[in-house]
Amino acid sequence: MEQISKNVFVETKVRGCNPAFVITSDGVVVIDTPQLPTRAVEMYQLAKSYGPIRYLINTEQHVDHIFGNYYFDEVEHIISHRATFDNFMTVYPQINPYLYAKEAIPTDDPEGASIFPDEKTYFSKPNKPDIIIDGDMEFKVGDHTFQLLWTPGHTPGQLAVVVPEERMMFVGDTIFNGCQTWLYTSNVEQWIRSLDRLLEVDVDIVIPGHGPVCTKQELYVQRAFLLEWVTQIAVAVGKGWSKEECLAKLGFADRFPVDIGQEYMLNDVTVNNINALYDQLTVKMPVMPRKK
Ligand SMILES: [Zn+2]
Structure with missing residues (x-):
């Protein structure tokens, strides 16, 4: 994973979303989990080496943000919006999330095949959120503040995570930077309003759901x-x-x-x-x- 500040690690270069974690003075906060098993286990071990994982935040329902929760055993709480919880691993006509995760193994993570669970095993322990929110939420862990902003559009339960002390926000798939935008579960009108809302947030660095780390300029690019x-x-x-x-x-x-x-x-x-x-x-x- 790439270390983008003293306290923040992000992965932008493997298949799946851009999972990240923030190290605080009182444990670690994880934002989304890798889809590929080997990467999920690696990130889990790395995050835990900096302290107990206090919270895991799932920014949305899509499989590439949540599948890896399975490998995150010792996490005190998993947070998501209610719509993400309600649609966790939901099968759509376009995508069966379990099969989609499985399909990536031979090409993108052959070493992960031995730890890829069969469907029954997976659904016996998907590690679903236990703190369900209906709007915004703010909390502190150690010296860091985490502001969760409900920014629906790409998915109904979309969250952005603002960490003012790092001058960063993790916007999930509200931004696809330099790659194709997925719209099949989206309400574009809501999405544009959420981009407008994020323009008001005072940060320097934006971690998109996909593609390289960027700035708020990419909010305009995504809107366009x-x-x-x-x-x-x-x-x-x-x-x-x-x-x-x-x-x-x-x-x-x-x-x-x-x-x-x-x-x-x-x-x-x-x-x-x-x-x-x-x-x-x-x-x-x-x-x-x-x-x-
Ligand atoms: Zn998505």
Whole structure:
């Protein structure tokens, strides 16, 4: 893992999300867990070497952020938004999360095959969250403050974790930096409002859910890409195109690669994005609850 400050480690270069941990004066706080078994065990051991793991925060429900919880045995509490808890390892028509995690083993983590659990074993101990929140939450561990901001959009239970003492925020998949954006469980209107909300946070460093560590500038880049996606499909809907025509003609395949290890999924991501947006843009958009 890459050490980006005295107290913060992040992994941005292996298949799956960008898991991270923060070392405090009173133990460690983990943000998301690696999808690949070998990486999950390595990160668990490394994090524990700096002190007891007080909290593990899952920023969202997607398998690449939560599957590795299985390997994090000694964690005092696991926190997520209620929507993440409710959708933990939920099977969607587009993706069966357990099978998706399994599919990555031969290519991305062959050494992990021996510790990859069968389905029954996995679901007997998935290490689901035990602290469930419905909005924002703030707490201190040692000298560090952790502000969890509910920033729905990419998924309904999306959280961002702001650590003011490090001048950092971990925004999860609210930012895909330099790689394709996944929209199949997303509400883009909410997502754009959440990006706007994060613009107000006073930090220097942004840890995205995928891609290299960045700055708040990438909030604008992500917003622009979401607007491009919405505009492209909205224009097609306005022209009276069917979903099939959109699938045949649209997409942003030339813009970014899919994140590490998922290059072969470009067509799936494009199809899922078009399907999701077409369905959202051919009905009245749901209304975002007002900010408190
Ligand atoms: Zn995601």
